[in-house]
Amino acid sequence: MPPVRPEAADTPGFSPRQNAVLEQALRLLVEGGEKALTTSGLARAANCSKESLYKWFGDREGLLSAMIAYQASKVRTHERSGERLTADLLRDHLELFARDLLEVLAGDVSLALNRLAIGQSSREGSKLGKLLLEHGRRQIDRRAMALIEQGKRAGLLRFENADAAYHTFYGLIVSDLHVRMLLGEPGLKDNVLQAGRAIEAFLTLHGTQKQSADALSAFAGR
Numbered sequence: 450m451p452p453v454r455p456e457a458a459d460t461p462g463f464s465p466r467q468n469a470v471l472e473q474a475l476r477l478l479v480e481g482g483e484k485a486l487t488t489s490g491l492a493r494a495a496n497c498s499k500e501s502l503y504k505w506f507g508d509r510e511g512l513l514s515a516m517i518a519y520q521a522s523k524v525r526t527h528e529r530s531g532e533r534l535t536a537d538l539l540r541d542h543l544e545l546f547a548r549d550l551l552e553v554l555a556g557d558v559s560l561a562l563n564r565l566a567i568g569q570s571s572r573e574g575s576k577l578g579k580l581l582l583e584h585g586r587r588q589i590d591r592r593a594m595a596l597i598e599q600g601k602r603a604g605l606l607r608f609e610n611a612d613a614a615y616h617t618f619y620g621l622i623v624s625d626l627h628v629r630m631l632l633g634e635p636g637l638k639d640n641v642l643q644a645g646r647a648i649e650a651f652l653t654l655h656g657t658q659k660q661s662a663d664a665l666s667a668f669a670g671r
Contacts, residue, residue, distance in 0.1 A: 463515070463519060466497075467505055467515075468519065469495065470491070470495040470497060470502070470505070471515060471516050471519040473491060473494045473495040474486060474491050474495070474512065474516050475516055475519075475520065475558045476494070477490060477491060477494060478516070478558070478561055478562070478565075479557045479558055479561045482561075482565070483565060486512075488502055488503075488509075491512075510576060510580070513576075513577065513580055514580050514583075514584045515584075517562065517580055517581055517584040517585045518584040518585070518588060520553065520558055520559060520562070520585065521553075521584065521585040521586070521588045521589050522588070523549060523552075523553050524546065524549040524550050524553050524589050524592075525545055525546065525549050526542055526545065526546050526592045526593055526595070526596045527541075527542050527545055533603075534599055534600060534603040534605065535603075535605075536605055536659075536660045536661075536662075539596075539600050539603070539605050539606075539660070540648060540652075542596055543596070543618075543648050543651070544644055544645065544648055546593055546596070547622045547643075547644035547647050547648060548640050548641060548644045550589070550619075550622055550623070551622065551623070551626070551636075551637060551640040551643060551644060552640055554623065554626070554627050554630070555626075555630055555636030555637065555640075560630060560631060562577070562581060562585075563581065563627075563631055564631060565577060566578040566581050567631070590615065590619075593615055593618070593619075594611050594612065594615045597611055597614055597615050597618070598611050600660075604657055604659045604660075605656065605657055605659060605660040606655050606656060606657060606660065607655055607656075607657050608655050614655055617651065617654065617655070618647065618651045621646075621647040621650050621651055622643070622644065622647040626643075
């Protein structure tokens with residue numbers, strides 16, 4: 450298998466073996482902080498050679514990029530090329546995204562990465578914050594915005610600016626929850642309820658009459 454290039458890590462195409470290595474890398478980071486994430490330590494934990502790590506991920510920055518991209522890939526939108534988007538499918542995809550986003554943001558891995566980046570933000574030469582934006586948040590943003598734009602093309606959503614509409618949706622999902630969790634407050638007990646409320650509010654703001662009619666028709670047909 451060809452090596453995963455760090456510059457391509459924002460679109461993960463990792464093998465199951467590479468995924469297992471990245472899971473171990475994330476575990477080491479959560480349990481021991483950045484100092485625990487060494488090439489030797491990861492090779493031992495993942496039962497692989499250091500040469501394999503360099504081949505797959507390149508240098509330390511490449512490994513961090515891959516770890517972040519892999520973590521971000523857990524927030525799904527279930528995009529399908531050529532899929533005819535209905536009101537029900539749009540709602541399902543939005544709900545999947547919202548629930549995944551809340552689950553990932555509340556997880557130990559994401560909290561550890563974000564706390565580490567915040568702690569390093571004033572350190573000269575620290576790149577973790579930039580990597581989190583480039584290979585984490587922006588990867589998630591691109592996929593969700595593609596879904597929202599597909600919803601507009603299908604006549605189910607209305608907005609002038611896709612970026613503004615998406616960030617409205619993101620804000621409805623996350624609110625101030627992430628900040629509170631970073632400060633030590635426990636995550637939500639019911640991500641499903643929070644996701645549902647966010648979707649209802651978003652569709653109230655940006656849903657079209659077609660979306661409402663399709664949803665009502667689908668409900669009546671059950």
